[in-house]
Amino acid sequence: MKVELLDPRHDPEPGDWEELRRAAGQRVTWRYDLLRAYAWAAQAPVMLAVLRREGRAAGAVAASLRAPRLRRARYAGPPGGSRAPAGVVDVHAPGNRSQKGWWWRDEHDPELLAAYLRAVRRALGPGWRSTVWREVSAGEEALLPGPLRLRLPTAPLARLALPWSRLDDWYAVLDPRRRDSLRRRAKTFAAELSVRVGPAHDLVGADEAARLRAENDLKHRSRLSPAPPLPLPYLETLIGSGESVALTYRDGRRLLGLSLILDHPGWPVCLSWGAVPPEQGGRKHLYFDGYVRMIEWAIGSGRRGLVLGKGQAEVKRDLGAELRPSSALAVPL
Structure with a gap:
């Protein structure tokens, strides 16, 4: 297994990224040029991981590297700048709260997620103490690597079958x-x-x-x-x-x-x-x-249906949508 860690602001698009995105059925917000534009405007550096098994791209994880600051910066800073010695890895889908920050070409692969966390620890150092996984659905918690967890319920996701x-x-x-x-x-x-x-x-x-x-x-x-x-x-x-x-x-x-x-x-x-x-x-x-x-x-x-997103949950329920509970899960590195 191999994990390739990228900064979309200046690292070139992997040659097989678009093929992976389309094979996994991921929407346009995961196109590399959109990830790059998002990363340039983000407050925290974006780290994109391409997860490979036997050389074949099998999945991806996107995260913001959130470090404590004396004052809040508007943008993430220059590419290749010095990385903070401590912080939290915040896994989320860039620009879209209706999706998760991790996905697979085929089925969920917990071994690749464990390899991702090992690569993150090596790259960031011991000061980066935890990972936050956002939009964790019911039943998915057991699929995430790591022992102790802190769970915080978040707004439900509304989906309307048609x-x-x-x-x-x-x-x-x-x-x-x-x-x-x-x-x-x-x-x-x-x-x-x-x-x-x-x-x-x-x-x-x-x-x-x-x-x-x-x-x-x-x-x-x-x-x-x-x-x-x-x-x-x-x-x-x-x-x-x-x-x-x-x-x-x-x-x-x-x-x-x-x-x-x-x-x-x-x-x-x-x-x-x-x-x-x-x-x-x-x-x-x-x-x-x-x-x-x-x-x-x-x-x-x-x-087949519409993902109506988050917020205004009761309005969307009145329109016939199913509200799917989700949580943010903090896992120590």
């Missing part, structure tokens, strides 16, 4: 009051706004997407740990990738609402939502209508 062939079939499973309000608003917005769903590069520019994203990020950003918004180069690459879908609401040429979806033949991921506030000329209830449009698109395109 066994229907028509939008009306989904409407039929909703509470009647919710169904009536969604239908009424959908008719109003369709009559008063331009509502479109399709390839992101056809519907929205990265600059206007960045403006809505930044405004939405400011509303939900933690005051204790303010992460910078996704940078313009990241959004340019994401939108132009051919693997993302956009839902747009426009009043004339003005973009009032935007949802970005990571496309996938089975389970697309609703990555982000942003809208102009009503007090600035936006429209109330676009957030709820957005789910109607995304579900309609997913049913019409034959997808």
Whole structure:
């Protein structure tokens, strides 16, 4: 077994990375150019590991190297700069809380995860004392290496299965009051706004997407740990990738609402939502209508379901989504 540790900011893309990503069915946020753009804007250095068995790429792990600082820096610092003597390895999916930070070409391989931790210990030194694994689902804890654990429940992940062939079939499973309000608003917005769903590069520019994203990020950003918004180069690459879908609401040429979806033949991921506030000329209830449009698109395109993401759990449950519990698990190195 071999573990290749990379800094996406300056290490070149492994020759077999894209083949591994596609073989594992991973979405566009794991494309190497997107990982590089994310790493340049991150507050902590990103370490990407490619795990190999008998020379064949078998899986990957992405982590942020979080070290204590007297003052919080906005960015991770220059590539190849001196590494902090102590810290925590935070395993998570860059730019997407709906996925895990580790995955496999085939089935889960705990031996490779153990090899990953050994490689991390050798590379970082004894001051790096623990690993935090985020988005650990029920039943996965036993698959992670390491003895003592500290578990912290995190927001559940909402997934909506779509066994229907028509939008009306989904409407039929909703509470009647919710169904009536969604239908009424959908008719109003369709009559008063331009509502479109399709390839992101056809519907929205990265600059206007960045403006809505930044405004939405400011509303939900933690005051204790303010992460910078996704940078313009990241959004340019994401939108132009051919693997993302956009839902747009426009009043004339003005973009009032935007949802970005990571496309996938089975389970697309609703990555982000942003809208102009009503007090600035936006429209109330676009957030709820957005789910109607995304579900309609997913049913019409034959997808098995939609990953609706985290947050607003009760709203998503009312729409028929299953809430899957998850935890963050701290494991000593």
